[in-house]
Amino acid sequence: MSPQPTALALLPDGRLRIDWSDETIRAYRPRDLREASPDAVTREKKSHVAERPANELTVLSPAEMAPLTIQGMQPVGHYAYQIVFSDGHDSGIFTYEYLYQLGEPLET
Numbered sequence: 001m002s003p004q005p006t007a008l009a010l011l012p013d014g015r016l017r018i019d020w021s022d023e024t025i026r027a028y029r030p031r032d033l034r035e036a037s038p039d040a041v042t043r044e045k046k047s048h049v050a051e052r053p054a055n056e057l058t059v060l061s062p063a064e065m066a067p068l069t070i071q072g073m074q075p076v077g078h079y080a081y082q083i084v085f086s087d088g089h090d091s092g093i094f095t096y097e098y099l100y101q102l103g104e105p106l107e108t
Helices: 028-033 040-051 096-102
Strands: 003-010 016-020 025-028 071-075 080-085 094-095
Touching: 025 028, 025 096, 028 080, 080 096, 094 096
Parallel strands: none
Antiparallel strands: 003 016, 016 025, 071 080, 080 094
16 A cells, blocks of 8 residues: 555745655655646646747746745545645646655655
């Protein structure tokens, strides 16, 4: 059985801390989670960036320029979380297994 979250907290630097049932603690930067969001909009946006000519620049919206934060997390069944980001994105469902893979070990 995959590790399960046992505690969630936001660290002073804005990273998400998840304590896992296997006694590991992992930290997550909001920007990393947002870019790894497993939803169709994020996947489509990544594919369009890859198709764009190298000399074409992207204009960022004010929301994209502001520091990204995690505004909330909602459990989805007993297997995932839906994360709400400060840019309004909330459509990605992060399974526990996927979240575990994304995090960096946090020394306490």
